[in-house]
Amino acid sequence: MPETKPTRPAPTWRFAPIILAGFAVILLVAAGAIWFFGAPAPLQQAAAIGGPFSLTDGAGKPVTDKTYRGKYMLVYFGYTFCPDVCPTTLNDVAQAIDKIGPVADKLQPLFITIDPARDTPDVIRQYAAAFSPKLQGLTGTAAQIADVAKEYRVYYASHKTGPGPGDYTMDHSSILYVMDPSGHFAGVIRADEGPDAIAADLKKIVS
Amino acid sequence: MRLMLSALVLAALSTAALAQSTGVAVTQAWSRASTPAAKTGAIYVTVTAGGPDRLTGASTPVAETAEVHQSKMTNGVMEMRPVEGGLAVTPGTPIHMAPGGYHIMLLGLKQPLQQGSHVPLTLNFEHAGAVNVEAVVAGPGASEPPRP
Ligand SMILES: [Cu+2]
Numbered sequence: 001m002p003e004t005k006p007t008r009p010a011p012t013w014r015f016a017p018i019i020l021a022g023f024a025v026i027l028l029v030a031a032g033a034i035w036f037f038g039a040p041a042p043l044q045q046a047a048a049i050g051g052p053f054s055l056t057d058g059a060g061k062p063v064t065d066k067t068y069r070g071k072y073m074l075v076y077f078g079y080t081f082c083p084d085v086c087p088t089t090l091n092d093v094a095q096a097i098d099k100i101g102p103v104a105d106k107l108q109p110l111f112i113t114i115d116p117a118r119d120t121p122d123v124i125r126q127y128a129a130a131f132s133p134k135l136q137g138l139t140g141t142a143a144q145i146a147d148v149a150k151e152y153r154v155y156y157a158s159h160k161t162g163p164g165p166g167d168y169t170m171d172h173s174s175i176l177y178v179m180d181p182s183g184h185f186a187g188v189i190r191a192d193e194g195p196d197a198i199a200a201d202l203k204k205i206v207s
Numbered sequence: 208m209r210l211m212l213s214a215l216v217l218a219a220l221s222t223a224a225l226a227q228s229t230g231v232a233v234t235q236a237w238s239r240a241s242t243p244a245a246k247t248g249a250i251y252v253t254v255t256a257g258g259p260d261r262l263t264g265a266s267t268p269v270a271e272t273a274e275v276h277q278s279k280m281t282n283g284v285m286e287m288r289p290v291e292g293g294l295a296v297t298p299g300t301p302i303h304m305a306p307g308g309y310h311i312m313l314l315g316l317k318q319p320l321q322q323g324s325h326v327p328l329t330l331n332f333e334h335a336g337a338v339n340v341e342a343v344v345a346g347p348g349a350s351e352p353p354r355p
Contacts, residue, residue, distance in 0.1 A: 083247045085285050087239060088350060091349070094348065118246075126243060127245070130240070130242050130347040161289055171284055174283065
């Protein structure tokens with residue numbers, strides 16, 4: 001009876017799984033980058049981004065995605081406790097809206113908080129109004145915010161900065177989403193490209 | 208030459224606090240207007256050091272605490288963190304704080320920051336000690352300091 005040879009793999013191939021895993025990671029990262037920073041034109045995953053939501057507006061009134069049907073929604077997720085990046089983005093959005101003229105009438109800009117514990121309707125209303133009378137701030141229960149963030153594939157997490165219950169900052173995806181008047185995904189816009197580029201992208205998407 | 212020098216010194220003094228003995232200059236301090244409900248704010252400064260130093264902390268009468276913070280974008284995710292251990296300042300490389308990066312974070316704002324007003328700020332350096340400046344308040348989402 002012939003003895004089976006030990007099936008020890010040749011040394012060169014011992015690391016094959018690791019190398020393959022490495023390639024897979026690179027592919028995933030590349031795909032992610034394309035997804036995040038690709039052209040603002042409608043993407044293939046269009047159907048998967050956005051969806052129904054139930055939230056509360058700055059007056060404390062319940063709103064849903066259907067409240068805004070008939071208009072394009074420009075959606076940004078952030079939090080008012082952030083005095084650095086969020087004001088820059090919202091100010092750029094406000095300026096972009098001023099630059100696109102009549103196209104702006106077809107658009108409802110929304111600022112949805114990912115920090116509902118601190119962002120009451122009153123807080124978010126004042127914050128949004130500081131940038132543009134057109135910008136609406138929305139908040140909700142922790143569960144409602146978790147739902148809408150999941151639908152928009154928005155990542156957020158709190159990060160403790162001290163011992164107190166209020167000592168935290170939020171990490172969050174910083175991307176502008178555009179939904180069409182029937183509530184379907186229409187495109188994404190980089191949030192950090194400045195008012196001129198945001199205006200140009202908005203003109204391309206909103207028709 | 209003397210005239211030019213005095214003009215330069217005057218210009219520097221009018222916009223900056225120069226800690227003469229220590230060699231740290233803090234210039235162009237500015238902030239953004241906040242809403243009555245806001246509990247936070249951010250002040251941006253430019254720090255120029257004559258010798259190696261470290262910005263270890265800050266305080267202002269308008270907020271309970273002030274911290275050195277950094278905002279950073281990583282893979283489309285925005286993060287804001289206190290700078291642990293202070294911010295090193297190297298001679299020849301001024302730190303230009305601006306939105307989206309380093310800032311002095313004001314926590315527990317005691318009053319709204321009003322556009323056009325001036326906010327006193329004390330920066331503490333490891334070697335230079337305390338440096339006092341006044342930050343001028345720009346519009347709510349301003350991306351740069353207001354023109355004088
Ligand atoms: Cu901060």
